[in-house]
Amino acid sequence: MKKYIFSAFYLMSFVLSQKTIEGLPMSFNNQLSEEYHVIEMPVVDVQKLLDEDAIAPAGTPTRYGKSHYVDYNLENSGTWEVIPSQGRVWRLKIISRNAFAIGIYYDNYLLPEGAIFFVYNENEEMVHGAYSALNNQDDGLFATPLIEGDSIILEYFEPDNASFNGNIEIERIVHDYRDILNFNNQNTPSSRCGTNVVCPEGEDFIDQINASSWLDMGSYICSGSMINNTSNDLTPYYMTAWHCTDGLNESTFRFYFNYETETCEGSSASNGSHSYGSILIATSGDVDPDFTLLEITDEISDTWDDVFYAGWDRSSSPPLINSGVHHPGGDPKKINFDDDYAQHSPGINWQDIGYSPPGSHWGVIWDVGCTEGGSSGSPAYNSDGRFIGQLTGGNSWAYYGKFSRGWDGDSPSSRLKDWLDPDNTNQMTLDGIYVDPDHPVFELNNVTFAEVYGDNDSVINPGETGEFVVNIEVPEV
Structure with missing residues (x-):
């Protein structure tokens, strides 16, 4: 049969x-x-x-x-x-x-x-x-x-x-030529660039995980995040990097929200729910600060109660970072952790994609995890779980285009404020929202990492042991 x-x-x-x-x-x-x-x-x-x-x-x-x-x-x-x-x-x-x-x-x-x-x-x-x-x-x-x-x-x-x-x-x-969706179940996801989001470590970051997706642009892969606007009207806005989308047809993009492993140590992953098609709303047009805002034209079904529209913080002060969610190398969804303040970036020559001036990005050195190809466009979140930037790239440092820098621009097509604050409330911060308003929203109060055994440099390096403590508020449901 x-x-x-x-x-x-x-x-x-x-x-x-x-x-x-x-x-x-x-x-x-x-x-x-x-x-x-x-x-x-x-x-x-x-x-x-x-x-x-x-x-x-x-x-x-x-x-x-x-x-x-x-x-x-x-x-x-x-x-x-x-x-x-x-x-x-x-x-x-x-x-x-x-x-x-x-x-x-x-x-x-x-x-x-x-x-x-x-x-x-x-x-x-x-x-x-x-x-x-x-x-x-x-x-x-x-x-x-x-x-x-x-x-x-x-x-x-x-x-x-x-x-x-x-x-x-x-x-x-x-x-x-890579078996990007692992049809043959032979790909082994990277254990170096982040933790599988289904692992226990990811449980307290569920909102940030549920906002992020794998972005298939037709022969290339990036990452990105759903993002809320001050009307809280579930307009399906999606943030990723300009260098991911430049020159491509947004109307044929696919957004996979639940491409993740079935178990913490597993390599098998289902595609999960996806939407098809988008239109370009606004873009920086270069790597300063390397953002593209899309609007998904397909339905974000109200039965997908696990799709989160991330809140954001447009402050220009260095944020305290807690997590980043991404698809390194096209892997199933991973999460990185940190508890340090981001740094203002130096001027960066991105070789084939351009130059970003000093201060255009947030620099992050992840305590747990890293980034690589496929992570581009992925979100970083502050200690309140709010979006603060999308990844351009980096080696030891990961550089995220500042959300605050993309807020203003010469026209609605090159700035974010017209779309993410349509009523001109001038809010500096915004909380996220679920498609299902009854879905619990987790509020992260504090995340701390501590080295238990190692060289006492306050960083958990390979071969060392450590622990992290999460303070979190969970509303009654």
């Missing part, structure tokens, strides 16, 4: 929010030809890509995919077949040898009512769809999630009574 994994099933299990409707590919229930058009991508030199990744400059998003730019559509590719008295079916098989998974990006997607579109792997165990006219966008852009394996089948059904001929034009095929 074949095991089918459908997007509709995901909607029940993980509340995935990219719009799909019920249905099966027509080839599953109709006797169609086994012969149809197959296209094979050029061979990918994985070692060359890995070597390039190893020397990528600090602050570079984690790359997981090789993009093949193509121009395939319903007219110049694939095979059509007629189903009498119903309509016609178009199928195309794409092979990218040795890919762990394949993702497809489209630059002209427009379907008539009644038409349905699927992508699935060769053994038909992973099926995404049915996509339909509900997925039509004004810009014509569309993307389908990664499908496990090195071959993918695209199938489109157009009914006889369709009001027009649909358009499906493929712009880019992504060859996943």
Whole structure:
């Protein structure tokens, strides 16, 4: 018996929010030809890509995919077949040898009512769809999630009574050479760059963890955070780094909120709930202070009661840091800890992405954890659990673009205050809020770290032992 994994099933299990409707590919229930058009991508030199990744400059998003730019559509590719008295079916098989998974990006997607579109792997165990006219966008852009394996089948059904001929034009095929979603369950998450958020150490930082997500930008990975505004109206604003999003199509981004391991020591992780698509609201346009504010256009379902819209603090005084949440190297969600005041940054030359002047970032040396590619755009929080900046990068120091520095700017498109304080309250701080207003909000009062055995430098280094104490208020529920 074949095991089918459908997007509709995901909607029940993980509340995935990219719009799909019920249905099966027509080839599953109709006797169609086994012969149809197959296209094979050029061979990918994985070692060359890995070597390039190893020397990528600090602050570079984690790359997981090789993009093949193509121009395939319903007219110049694939095979059509007629189903009498119903309509016609178009199928195309794409092979990218040795890919762990394949993702497809489209630059002209427009379907008539009644038409349905699927992508699935060769053994038909992973099926995404049915996509339909509900997925039509004004810009014509569309993307389908990664499908496990090195071959993918695209199938489109157009009914006889369709009001027009649909358009499906493929712009880019992504060859996943890292198994970024760990389909094979062989990746071992880094134990160096943070603690798995499901570990006991993360329990008291649940709000900060629930605000953060893994950001898939199509062959590259960053991190980011939901963020609240003074109207507390759950506008789905999302903060990440400018250098993550620059030059990319925000309308095809995917936001995975619960990509985390199942156990503290485990490596297995489910994708969790995700939203698809966003629009650019405001951006610094450079690495001073390297922010992008997006608005997610897909639904943040009210059944996702564990999505937190982080509060913030726009003070220009150095904050006392307590945590940072991120996806280092594209790993499942991690958390870092600290109990020191951030420092004003020096001037920094970020090589390929520009120069940030002195004082544009908060500098942090994490007591527990570190950052690496994939952590870019991730949030740092102060001792009140409020957002104070998003990560640009760094080595021994991690540098977070100051939230306070992004507050003002020349226009609404280059500053935060118009969006995060729409009523011009001039608040300096704001608490966070859950999608579900009855969800408990944890208030962190104090976090302290102490070295128990080691060199007495007040830092818990590898091979030493220590303890941390958390003072926390939990409201009654």
